[in-house]
Amino acid sequence: MSKKITAYKVTKIFPSPRGQVVAVKDFSLEVEDGEFVCIVGPSGCGKSTFLRILAGLVPATCGTCAIHRSPDAPPGKPLNSVVFQEYAIFPWKTVRDNVAFGLQMRGVPKKERFRIAADWIQRVGLKDFADCYPHELSGGMKQRVSIARAFANDPEVLLMDEPLAALDAQTRAVMQEELLRIWESDRKTVVYITHSIDEAVLLGDRVILMTARPGTNKASFTVPFPRPRDLSLSSTAEFAQLTYGIWNLLQEEVHKTMEGRAR
């Protein structure tokens, strides 16, 4: 197996008028090709910041961070595509144009990009909504568009920043299963940020635990459950055991965060 992502001692310091804020400190991560890695941590621990550094949206203050191209990648294949928590799909583009956006920016001819977009729109179950504008869709459907846009762009790695956090609990459960199904049919390397341990264990091959701010490596868990998985996994004793084990470590960090706030 080859390494897809190597991040070594990534640190991010935000300057502010009241002094510096260290968001991420010496965080390291290695991800194999085709691996689904979930990063869990208390809120405000800098996990989103790390993802944005990985995506190249903000520069790291120090440390190195790289996404490796596969040797047989066609020219123009993007390094990463982000699925944002707030959907971040364009209200002025139809579902089809949103999903085809990355391909359009890369200069893929219209016919070809619409063919790829149509395929992904069908895979996320929005076939009848291809010509709709986002305001005509529900929250879950918008996030499907966002996911389809990322997959259709066919990047080296997918970066997901709490993609299901804005959805209600029932829609989230449905979307988790759907995400599993889509990912298992097209095993891309994924880095998935979440604050839900259940979600991380259900979806991921590995769960990385981050400390309270400044965020750094706390622990790493390998998720042993076989694929294909579905929601029934979450009712097994092994699942409960693993999530509880992670929670035991995480709650220390949550308490730290809360005490930090109280002060």
Next chain:
Amino acid sequence: MSGQRTVSLRFPRPAPAWLKSLLMLVGLVIFNGVLFVFGGWKKNWIVAITANFVGVALVLEWMTAYVSARRLSAYERALSIGFPIAMLVAWELLVRGGVLSATWFPPPTKVARALWDLATEYDRFNKTSLLGRPWLIPQIYSQQGWAGVKALFAESHLWATLMRIFAGFIAGSIPGLIIGIAMGISRTMRVMLDPVISALYVIPKITILPLMMLIFTPFGETYKIVTVAISVFFVVLINTMAGVKGVEPILVEAGKNYGATGVRLFWHVIIPSALPVIFAGLRLALGTALIVIVAIEFVRAKSGVGYITWYYWEVLNPPKMYAGLIVIMLLGVVLTYGLMSVEGLLMPWQRRREQRQVIEVPEG
């Protein structure tokens, strides 16, 4: 089973809507009759009209109880069309009945007649007409060719005003858009220019007219168009800047992450996101342009719809003054609708949203 006790609550039943309405109508008839018989109607016509309006409005509201949900929008549309007509009828009757002075408030029929005259007459003294006598175009064209048609347009007051608005609007909005976009994108430029723009924005635009007359010659069209352009410029600039500044950062990030940079980021993300606010600014600017041009035509023109309204004040012809007002109003309505249809073409995603809202109202 027998141990259960049910408690029944009794509410006083409200009177049915038809009964209330009937009582109200009878009450209104008695009210008007008494006022009329004792000769107080004419003296207290404002009170009488207000009472009648409130009474009728209440009856119409109670009557919605008998309108099915499906017919409700048709009922409301009938009211919104019917009431203005009722107002015109009331105006006519009040003038005929001698309550309102026919001199200052010529009845609608008289105004309509004046509007017709204004539209069809040719002013031999000033060598002008309102519309430029478009019905003469085929005849003049065969006699004198394009030069004759041009002369017909030149004599039109409406055309004169339209051209000043168009020229000023375009000359003002294009630099407004460009500088507004630049200020929206660049924080440094915004910080530098904002105090100047904000200070100049609050100047009532018409006050720069004397200055423009001094800078350009006080004759011809240039200073008029420049004054309109400057008033349009500030409104468009401030709104364009707000629109571009208000682009959601997350959408810009998404655009960049999916490979849009530079010009493509601009066309695919920043401009479409700012368009609704930009168009709000353009609509405001159009209204400002109309106000400014009419004001300029009042004082410094021998043509234009503002000029004719002023002219008929000078010759004391109220019906034609009203006709002039109606022409200005129609001009504003038509221009606004024109701009809104451009909006619909450029922003299909907004159009569908508005349509949906229109459908949602009667359903909800």
